[in-house]
Amino acid sequence: MKPLAIIILGEKSIAIARQIQTVIPDAVIYGLAPRTQTADCQYDKFSETVSELFSQGHPIIGICAAGILIRSLAPLLSDKRAEPPVIAIAEDGSAVVPLLGGLNGANDLARAIAQVLQVQAAITTTGDLRFQTSLLAPPVGYRLLNDDDQAKIFLADLLAGKSVQLIGDAPWLSESNLPFADHATHKIEVISNKIQLEEIVSKLSSTYLIYQTEQIQDQKINGKLSIIGTGPGDAKWMSPEVKKILEDATDFVGYKTYINLVKEFTKGKTIHASDNRVELDRARLALNLATEGKSVVIVSSGDPGIYGMAAAVFEVLDHESDSKWNQIDIHVAPGISAAQAAAAAIGAPIGHDFCTISLSDILKPWEVIEQRLAAAAQADFAIAIYNPISSQRKWQLPAAKEILLKWRSPDTPVILGRKMGRKGENVRVITLAQLVPDLADMQTVIIVGSSKTKTLAWGDRIRVYTPRKYD
Known part of the structure; x- marks a missing residue:
């Protein structure tokens, strides 16, 4: 799943956003440009930004009214199985409401956030409320083999009073509040990923759910992070190497004044501008963007290794541990110093x-x-x-x-x-x-x-x- 996006409308929401980052460290805070100063990156138009992030598959937390999120995303809703989680949080942190993405972990995400904010998540999904688990959206490492209609009938029967027998072992099921009973008419079976589907497909029905374990494999990350120096300012002092890096980059990270120095290269690219005193946050953001396979450039004026961003990136690598960063290609491209x-x-x-x-x-x-x-x-x-x-x-x-x-x-x-x-x-x-x-x-x-x-x-x-x- 792609990094979570926290959308805020004003600087007052930054404290809650930072609290969320304590439980979701790779979350990125997006702040409305005229009203925020310390967000990880800034945006100009709320609806366009939310729609783009949603379409790209990023889970979204909006520290704002639920209505503005709903109106922004309504035209995009089509397949609930493909929808990333979308959660609305009151500006004072008093309410955490999952709106979309229940089949992709929205309720569990809402509970985790509510716990750090010391409030109760407003879960409205009946099955989740009563059974403290989601049969339609199993956790990572499990796959439901039944179709949606069979699973919905099965869940409706349990809500109506039927009991269920568990065959196999899965803590997320055995530790839930499901109405377990021996010799129940409804059954849930957990099978190994080594079992061929042909062997069990005949069992699948509205009274027999089967979950198959999935092997979680590490994915190779081919992202790249370049820390470049533009020189003091004039484009004639920019090296051919730096110009090539800027042309190939997908994402630009940096102090907004420095990004403006290379605006001829940023058209159609994603810009993550920030204040001048958040160097470590900026470095962390760039590293996380690169883990998504993007070609990220951190823009420094002068030479990035002389009072520039190169040292900040290596400080983060030295003092923080994230195995995903080990697979990033990191390159420092020099520039002419002041x-x-x-x-x-x-x-x-x-x-x-x-x-x-x-x-x-x-x-x-x-x-x-x-x-x-x-x-x-x-x-x-x-x-x-x-x-x-x-x-x-x-x-x-x-x-x-x-x-x-x-x-x-x-x-x-x-x-x-x-x-x-x-x-x-x-x-x-x-x-x-x-x-x-x-x-x-x-x-x-x-x-x-x-x-x-x-x-x-x-x-x-x-x-x-x-x-x-x-x-």
């Missing part, structure tokens, strides 16, 4: 030994950043500084400057590269003494030269380079 782009635009400031340091303290403490700045400055590396400043941490760049000035001259060349490869690109050269927070933002990469880095006046132009020879 530091390379800024350096090339002004000359060759990283023409000798250099390092990169991020000033963001979201994933590492400021004390570690201080130590690394001091060590790099003392070792006389040219330093490319990423994430130099944000609206909530303006103090870190002045603090970094203070550390660097212990080992660098105030006249050290500093390059500010902003929006590299995008509209509004700007590269300027200042000195370390002139570096102030107002000159930078999160779209700026800063390159601080080494003690050997030079500013070259070349005609009416300025270039910066670090000599290859270290005297």
